[in-house]
Amino acid sequence: MAKAKKYRLAQIVERLGGEIIGNPLTAVSQVATLENAGPQHIGFLSHSKFRKQLAGTRAGAVIVGRADVDATDLPRIVCDNPYLYFAKVSSLFNPPPAASPGVHPTAVVERGTRIPASASVGAGAYIGRSVKLGKGVIIGAGCYLGDAVEIGAASRLHARVTVYAGCRLGERALVHSGVVIGADGFGIALDGDRWFKIPQIGGVLIGSDVEIGANTCIDRGALEDTVIEDGVKMDNLIHIAHNVRVGAHTAIAGCVGIAGSAHIGERCMIGGGTNITGHADIAARTIIHGATVVTKSIRTAGTYGGNPAEDSRSWAKHMALLRNLDSLLERLRNIEQRLSTQEKKT
Amino acid sequence: MAKAKKYRLAQIVERLGGEIIGNPLTAVSQVATLENAGPQHIGFLSHSKFRKQLAGTRAGAVIVGRADVDATDLPRIVCDNPYLYFAKVSSLFNPPPAASPGVHPTAVVERGTRIPASASVGAGAYIGRSVKLGKGVIIGAGCYLGDAVEIGAASRLHARVTVYAGCRLGERALVHSGVVIGADGFGIALDGDRWFKIPQIGGVLIGSDVEIGANTCIDRGALEDTVIEDGVKMDNLIHIAHNVRVGAHTAIAGCVGIAGSAHIGERCMIGGGTNITGHADIAARTIIHGATVVTKSIRTAGTYGGNPAEDSRSWAKHMALLRNLDSLLERLRNIEQRLSTQEKKT
């Protein structure tokens, strides 16, 4: 999509490390899969098991791990982690599209808010009172920022993001379209035969280097803040209820629902479609499979899955038992017959 | 977040009832948890089991139940239901932020629509033809109201809500950002080897005192209306398909999907992540756990859970059986050995 400029392999390793085998003046301008690469592309071999893909590639150069240093004659960069190296090369070739600084004439900025000269506010965006934007912040077209919102430097909100009053995002946030930050948490109390709404007076506090996928919702807290710590990465259509805390560098895949006051530890990985119950505590570095139903706290880091969630060994054992239920029934029938035979004998 | 004005305990009980023990002139201006409260805060003790939290609190006053009347020396309000009382105090301290009446100059109002003087229409909002807004309605920035939409008095649509043509909301609605009301239901019929779209000519009819969470979708009906009755409370990212009816005062947590023509009775409580199949009838006052898969009607009120859903007693029994499958297998193995021994004997 983007028109990347050309880099010689020598320029790449100068920035990213690694070792060149072949002509260091080989120039490439974009990353591609080995299958679809052309001479202007640099491909990568993520695992030795995909080596045969190297045979037919038309890539101009490739990134390989140390074990695959001799798996091709193409100009190549040898490194420890080809997948990560490829990501970094791609990042070099494909910087995020720039946005012209300035406030679009159709945007609305309320009084008490100063937009830094380096910031960009897109068409039709609305910025409330006393909002604080850091340097280089990009607010996409049609975004809504309520009063007293704070967005740290170098953050980008894509088009049509909503941030309710008083919510705070750190630096280098990347927020995708349709995201809603700071809507009321779901707090209601029975008052006779009707629901009484509990005001949600907490906010949302989001650290730095957080990415939030399209149409994800992060509710404001009931009394205190909902907290997303530094480096958290979230996919699309995730529901973060009030007073949840998501620990630093945790990654959450699409369609996950985390109920109120659940605390997710640091560096967890949560698979898509998983539901986590309210008030659960999830230990740091826990890995949860997709479509898991977490019905209580997970105190010990490990890999979990199933409905209800259990550690992956128990889960695998249970799944095997379930799949063999019919053979178990067969054994039961066999026993009953043999027992009847015995009973007749004695 | 909001700057609440000060209330003396005497002023609070005058409005909300309850009994003061201690100095009735004690003034507080905000609610807080016992843990984080300061002298300007009133805290609350929701259950006697949390009594120890009272010991260290720095709150200026607390709300307690009759059983805990002597659990603290702090100025206190004694009442029947501290949680509900706290909600009401919070509501007193934190009224919804007001919006200045008037139509923002960047909003678009089509002909045939009259905006009441008491209503507020935010920046960039679009209001179609022949729309009817009640007194004091607040339409947030960037909202879209199609032709002939009706919104009852004192309703608030937060920023970026979409209401398709002809849909109707009652009074005191609270609709959060990203909500879509009245998109086409998913109606298609096979025409040979292609899908033919069935026009969705019903509308959406929403009662009074309904709250709808961020990015929730309520589809219009195929022939008749999709109906949300009075007092229904919905969380985020909920999918209400065409011709669903949700009974009065039912509460639905986040990420629930309700398929077409399902009828949910009054005063049900539906946990997060639950799926309810099309055409299911759910009895009034049914409670459904989170992540339940409801595959058929529930005719008898009770508590349900599991995949597929069953009443909570059966569910608990099944879960216990499942967890003990390995011991069952162990018993089976033991029997087989004993039986072999017997067979050798006779």
Next chain:
Amino acid sequence: MAKAKKYRLAQIVERLGGEIIGNPLTAVSQVATLENAGPQHIGFLSHSKFRKQLAGTRAGAVIVGRADVDATDLPRIVCDNPYLYFAKVSSLFNPPPAASPGVHPTAVVERGTRIPASASVGAGAYIGRSVKLGKGVIIGAGCYLGDAVEIGAASRLHARVTVYAGCRLGERALVHSGVVIGADGFGIALDGDRWFKIPQIGGVLIGSDVEIGANTCIDRGALEDTVIEDGVKMDNLIHIAHNVRVGAHTAIAGCVGIAGSAHIGERCMIGGGTNITGHADIAARTIIHGATVVTKSIRTAGTYGGNPAEDSRSWAKHMALLRNLDSLLERLRNIEQRLSTQEKKT
């Protein structure tokens, strides 16, 4: 909702085929259920089993199958597939609301983009640079189209749709509010103890005759395009991750999550709330029940359900076994007693 003009039965069959019994001059102007129809309505009998609904109907005319030709005295149209016929009559009566061609004065169109005279761009919409719109395209209020987006002729984007730069939609697309097309796929690589973002440089390529429900998200590809083929129909709140391919004429119900690089064959039907794991291949014409958890590829077309997914026969068998676990336990207890008795004897 719409004011449909009147059609005589003779005019209807002239366009749609079928056979009239009764007065061909009977005029109707709208479709309705048999229960709620009045003289101006044409109803339909989808199945013979609903015949008793014909007795009380006040419809002016009805659509019936050949088996039900004599089930009523009302003027009627006899056809092979009353449900499809009804859909077509409804489509005749209820054409999509027209939109006046032209660009609303509050819309923003960047340079390098030419809006066809027959196209309509709504209030507050933003159209980036070098965007290509086909004839008769309708872009709703508040939509965002990034640079170089392409939308085929006769497509309609309802209000507040987001299409990121470079994404392409075919002809006759129908996209509902809140949809996000082309947000970054969820691509991250571990770099020591932090996540490194992998640029998502693929796009989204959507064929013709595709419908996309409210708040659904379709991510752009990591290196190559995410692809939605012709005739695909999608409901609300669906998550399509990067590099997914959805085959032609597949229908996907609400709240489905399809993880990265999964390939769904042509003409599949996927029930609501289903999760499909990354890299899974799903055979063409596969039917998947709602709330299914697909944990691996499905190579053989058929009907599948359960968690984890299995073919419907195995699933039914497993469900029956599970439901009978307690009787199985009972049999086990009984065997243990009998065996003890035997052991005492010998």
